[in-house]
Amino acid sequence: MIRLGLRDWDHVVPLATGMVGVAGFTVRVDSRDVTPDVLAEPSLDGGETSFSRYVQARAAGDDRLVGLPAFVMRGFRQRCVLVRADSPLRSLGELAGARIGLTGWPDSGNTWTRALLRAEGVDLTGVEWRVGPLVLGESGKDRLGSRPLPSYVSAMAEGESLEEELAAGRLDAILTPFMPRELFTPASRFRHLLHDHRAAERDYWAATGFVPGIHLVTLKREIVEAHPALPGALLAGLERSKRRWVERRRLLADTTPWLLGELTESALLFGDDWMPYGAEPNAEMTRAFCEELYAQGIWPEPIDPGVVFPEAALATVPADSALLTAPAAVPAALPAV
Incomplete structure (x- = not known):
């Protein structure tokens, strides 16, 4: 059982409720009201983490968290x-x-x-x-x-x-x-x-060419070392969850009276995916963020963007991720979100 602490973002709901799964793993999502401190909670294997705090940690040589280039919180400012x-x-x-x-x-x-x-x-x-x-x-x-x-x-x-x-x-x-x-x-x-x-x-x-990333999903290094396939599998599972949410909202456009129009306009402007996962699609955004942390005095020296997502397996999301909508394993006793 892999336990993640995440706020109940719409695009994470399919994963949290078991509509989609993570190949080879059973994942439990604990819904949170605020962003968890993953390292401070022994019961968590990973969860939602501030991009700023994660980048600063990696710049300092602290690799206790492995960041997935899956920005669950993202938005224009x-x-x-x-x-x-x-x-x-x-x-x-x-x-x-x-x-x-x-x-x-x-x-x-x-x-x-x-x-x-x-x-x-x-x-x-x-x-x-x-x-x-x-x-x-x-x-x-x-x-x-x-x-x-x-x-x-x-x-x-x-x-x-x-x-x-x-x-x-x-x-x-x-x-x-x-x-x-x-x-x-x-x-x-x-x-x-x-x-x-x-x-x-x-x-x-x-x-x-990007929408700023705010929070990403991280995993504790010890769980990654115990299960080397987990980061890639979870990244693919998060991609399936996102794709599932888009498909369902285009069918059940009930969030606002004009949601269907919003979804159509967004697709025409941004293409098929306005919040891509993977290190490569987010490389320019990551570089710009590292530059801002230094320029604004948040971090005392320039940050090499290469330290943020060094794992080669996370460069891109597997090409078939959007097609695998059935859960690989049914999570047990998931909380409602």
């Missing part, structure tokens, strides 16, 4: 910058010298978002950065990382939250991967900085 509804700010470049709150300093998603600001000429060292929870009561997250914070970054005080600091005008903007609940209401105090973030994201895709 232009949508992740919020301001007050009455804010005069309308562009990323206008955030130069601003007071900006964010949910975690070394976080993968926030690193990608800060890269957008850098691309618009914003000097990150001239911004007053404050790190804290989006809403009060959030816990179970390392927001500051293991390295000393730069002088222009500070942690929020106990009892403060990004939502309320922004609403009170003590912040000009916030960076958050997840949206405040009130953003989905007519009376929201907040809005996206970019009025048409979708157009900005299309332009980003045209310029880079």
Whole structure:
């Protein structure tokens, strides 16, 4: 039994529920509300891991986790910058010298978002950065990382939250991967900085050819050494799960009234797969991320992208992965997700 800790991403549900399997292995997926610390949980063989923290570990020579180039959390970041509804700010470049709150300093998603600001000429060292929870009561997250914070970054005080600091005008903007609940209401105090973030994201895709990776799946090295075939088999299983989800959603387009149109538009823009697995399809994205970690001072020296996914077996996903939709072994007593 291989036990993984993952949040219940839609495209992982077929694997978690046993609709697809991992050849030669029985896999149990434990659904999590927050990203697990895989190394800190003896009962886990692997699970969802921050791309930033994983890359930093590999750059430091720490190979206790074997990363699979399967980014279960992935997304454009232009949508992740919020301001007050009455804010005069309308562009990323206008955030130069601003007071900006964010949910975690070394976080993968926030690193990608800060890269957008850098691309618009914003000097990150001239911004007053404050790190804290989006809403009060959030816990179970390392927001500051293991390295000393730069002088222009500070942690929020106990009892403060990004939502309320922004609403009170003590912040000009916030960076958050997840949206405040009130953003989905007519009376929201907040809005996206970019009025048409979708157009900005299309332009980003045209310029880079990738959607930024945020979290990936990792396995503990001891389980890989005991089962050398596991990384490749699990990568293929995750690919089957993703393909199964797409097939079912194209048939049962029930998530939103317009999901079928979204799926069609995405296929026409991105091709058959907007979130490819494998080291080779993600090589340019991995290189760009390593460069940003160094450029933003998250890591003190340049990072060789080759240390991130050195395993040759993970370069690409087996060509027949999308065709093997039947589970190789039925997982026992899987939790609902």
